[in-house]
Amino acid sequence: MRSPIAAVASVIALAQPTVEFTPVPSYPTPPPVSFDASSLSGHPPAPDQTYQRDKECVKAGSGASVEARPWGQMDLNFEQVWRFGRGDGQLVAVIDTGVNKHPRFDGRLRAGGDYVSSDGDGTTDCDGHGTLVAGIIAANDEVEKEGFKGVAPGARILAIRQSSKAYGGQKNNTPVRAGDHLSLAKAIVRATDEKAGVINISSVICTTPNSKDWPELRAAVRYARDHNSVVVAAAGNVNDKEGSNCRNGNRPDALATVPSPAWYDEDVLTVGALDKDGSPASFTLGGPWVDVAAPGTQHTSLDPGDGAKGLANRVVEADGQLYSINGTSFATPYVSGVVALVRARYPQLSPVQVMERIKKTARQPQGRSGRDFHVGYGMVDPVAALTAVLPEEQGINPLPPVRSTVDIAAPAPADTRPLTVALVGSGIGLGVLALTHLAVRALRRRRTA
Structure with a gap:
């Protein structure tokens, strides 16, 4: 049986949105020099x-x-x-x-x-x-x-x-x-x-x-x-x-x-x-x-x-x-x-x-x-x-900077609602688990007292 933390990690992984970038279009390029x-x-x-x-x-x-x-x-x-x-x-x-x-x-x-x-x-x-x-x-x-x-x-x-x-x-x-x-x-x-x-x-x-x-x-x-x-x-x-x-x-x-x-x-x-x-x-x-x-x-x-x-x-x-x-x-x-x-x-x-x-x-x-x-x-x-x-x-040749020929469209805003729901739900679950653990320990102390 998986631990509660492993379960939370699994939920978070499933909630990650897929980000798609708009590709840079292909532009016509000048022909090679063909005239003297x-x-x-x-x-x-x-x-x-x-x-x-x-x-x-x-x-x-x-x-x-x-x-x-x-x-x-x-x-x-x-x-x-x-x-x-x-x-x-x-x-x-x-x-x-x-x-x-x-x-x-x-x-x-x-x-x-x-x-x-x-x-x-x-x-x-x-x-x-x-x-x-x-x-x-x-x-x-x-x-x-x-x-x-x-x-x-x-x-x-x-x-x-x-x-x-x-x-x-x-x-x-x-x-x-x-x-x-x-x-x-x-x-x-x-x-x-x-x-x-x-x-x-x-x-x-x-x-x-x-x-x-x-x-x-x-x-x-x-x-x-x-x-x-x-x-x-x-x-x-x-x-x-x-x-x-x-x-x-x-x-x-x-x-x-x-x-x-x-x-x-x-x-x-x-x-x-x-x-x-x-x-x-x-x-x-x-x-x-x-x-x-x-x-x-x-x-x-x-x-x-x-x-x-x-x-x-x-x-x-x-x-x-x-x-x-x-x-x-x-x-x-x-x-x-x-x-x-x-x-x-x-x-x-x-x-x-x-x-x-x-x-x-x-x-x-x-x-x-x-x-x-x-x-x-x-x-x-x-x-x-x-x-x-x-x-x-x-005379120093650093690595050339990465330059795009145009502005790349920004990625679409991520929909964080599934992640938020997952995190809130997992947090509540972990909280209930912690409270249950504390209650069990307190009950055991009373029985041994």
Whole structure:
């Protein structure tokens, strides 16, 4: 006959609930490199056809009540960061809509080429987008010491105009805007050959999962990584009204949109966007390729109008309305600037080591660990990225941490009622047994007295 304690243990074992975990879904992975990107090297930048400007260029003076020290600059504590370096000597390629010659680049803007207009050199920006991006990376102001500055105000900018929504043409009898996956691939190889240590790509080409891949673009980012350039790319914006096809959001259990070059995660540092309260911005496109996040709303940057000298916190869109400067496009240059600071401070690190340093020193969301679907490993932390001591960089190879590519769904709350009933019932049984034992002993004492 089993003892009462053994019986209780048996009841408890039977009462243990079965916990089932939701499996991590299988995601489409990039195909292997199948194109020789070196075949794109050595060719002078040129548009693939004749594009005509059919929209007005952005005007100067679009800023109003400009916040010279935006929340992104303050939250990331760049005043403290600049004690450790300003990115001097680093060349950051901005592959975008061009970059205007704003005086706050103080001679650090270099022409990199034009894939939109045959008479351009990259230092003309009709759209204004590239100038805003470049300003977040490297704008300087030696007069207002406490005012707006880019993340790496000592870095140089290599301006490459690869796309423009102000220029249109025809391909296969279909109206198109200037810039496609092939011109982007060519621009990446061009920036790499120009020895850019950092390549900022704030444009995104979106497709559906398992649809056509871009072998030239896939090969170009691998070419950059293998030739000592760190590619930093935007994650993309959901419901993007600018025609990039990033219209549908993703969920951890269902992918509707795949952005390139962000998808090529092995060779690219992909950036999501955060709102001022630290939460993922409503527009940021999630995915298992997102590595880190950065401020993505309410930006201040250089006024992108031709001939402008000041700052802007809003831009005029095609409908003529003023809009705040929001988007993963403008979160990306924050990370590109930090990468430039890291490369200046740790010139011995390879592109892969730089990307790992950025990810491993990011601020994890409270109560989380591993990789989040929308913000990756967390918000980029410039101070930590410049000061942290990583064992693997010192020749010590600890066991790699276990990282999930997405948040694993929490197990269903355990139903503890059977266990509670079993424990209460067992407790009562043991109590009755103990009382019976005491009563028997007392009765025996009386009989022997």
